Amino acid sequence: MKSRRLVLQGLSAAALLPLRAQSQSFPARPIRFVMPYAPGGSSEILARPIAQELTRNLGQSVFIDFKPGGGTTIGADYVAKSAPDGHTLVMMLSAHAINATLMPKLPYDTVKDFSPVTIAATLPLVVVVPAQSPIRTFQELISTARAQPGKLTFASAGPGNTSHLSVEFLKSKLGLDMIHVPYKGSGPAIIGLLGGEVNFMFDSLSSSLPQIKAGKFRALAMASARRSRILPEVPTVIESGVPEFDVSVWYSILAAANTPPQIIQRLHSELIRVLRNNEVKEKIESYGYDIVANSPSEADGFIRSEIVRWAKVVRDSGATIN
Numbered sequence: 243m244k245s246r247r248l249v250l251q252g253l254s255a256a257a258l259l260p261l262r263a264q265s266q267s268f269p270a271r272p273i274r275f276v277m278p279y280a281p282g283g284s285s286e287i288l289a290r291p292i293a294q295e296l297t298r299n300l301g302q303s304v305f306i307d308f309k310p311g312g313g314t315t316i317g318a319d320y321v322a323k324s325a326p327d328g329h330t331l332v333m334m335l336s337a338h339a340i341n342a343t344l345m346p347k348l349p350y351d352t353v354k355d356f357s358p359v360t361i362a363a364t365l366p367l368v369v370v371v372p373a374q375s376p377i378r379t380f381q382e383l384i385s386t387a388r389a390q391p392g393k394l395t396f397a398s399a400g401p402g403n404t405s406h407l408s409v410e411f412l413k414s415k416l417g418l419d420m421i422h423v424p425y426k427g428s429g430p431a432i433i434g435l436l437g438g439e440v441n442f443m444f445d446s447l448s449s450s451l452p453q454i455k456a457g458k459f460r461a462l463a464m465a466s467a468r469r470s471r472i473l474p475e476v477p478t479v480i481e482s483g484v485p486e487f488d489v490s491v492w493y494s495i496l497a498a499a500n501t502p503p504q505i506i507q508r509l510h511s512e513l514i515r516v517l518r519n520n521e522v523k524e525k526i527e528s529y530g531y532d533i534v535a536n537s538p539s540e541a542d543g544f545i546r547s548e549i550v551r552w553a554k555v556v557r558d559s560g561a562t563i564n
């Protein structure tokens with residue numbers, strides 16, 4: 243009996259050797275960090291310092307690969323179908339959870355086809371209009387929408403993006419009629435708003451902050467429950483008369499499903515090291531991000547809860563993607 247137990251223990255240890263070797267040799271080549279948005283948005287602003295520091299720490303290049311389109315599904319599907327070896331990662335935002343309900347025919351399973359590494363950070367949304375807009379407050383935006391149903395247009399970083407669903411949420415709560423104009427990312431949406439193609443936008447703070455500081459955008463309100471430490475003078479949507487309105491963007495880092503747990507743990511420990519680096523942390527927080535850096539299991543539980551939360555918003559708002 244004792245000899246049989248020793249044999250089994252030996253077999254178990256032998257089975258673990260390839261995984262340990264794989265983990266120890268990771269990364270064996272450059273890591274592709276997929277951004278499912280166009281350049282210039284909040285995902286790139288957060289990903290750049292992370293990728294640069296990971297490159298220094300891992301001794302392999304971590305390069306950003308933009309794969310915009312399809313409401314983030316093109317980039318997500320690419321990673322879902324990639325080799326589960328940790329060399330291909332994706333930064334998915336809140337739209338990842340939204341799409342689970344908004345897009346019933348996704349080419350991947352939002353939960354089963356990914357291995358969460360961490361929720362890197364969260365970021366509040368800010369309601370902005372061009373500086374030349376006659377709308378000066380959030381209350382004026384709402385009163386204008388009520389007076390001119392079907393006339394006001396709003397930009398988003400793409401169908402199903404938080405910048406889209408946050409306005410759908412607002413419309414359903416207040417019974418408003420406004421027209422959605424989707425773009426392929428926050429960067430193109432900002433250009434459209436600067437050019438007067440649309441009237442307003444719920445945008446991630448980091449993307450619009452340079453335009454606000456330059457006097458090109460007027461910030462009307464923060465969509466988060468609390469005011470931003472970066473723009474403390476800007477009231478929240480709740481303060482502006484819409485109770486229980488709290489929307490922020492979260493940024494998850496995911497690998498393909500079935501990536502060995504040792505590699506997920508290595509990626510997690512390296513990402514936590516990066517996010518807690520004082521220089522990186524200060525740079526990220528200067529754009530308004532709040533660092534989260536939770537565990538893979540916590541990230542998985544959070545994403546699952548967000549799928550449930552946004553499913554209700556999608557159903558209640560009646561939002562659809564044509």
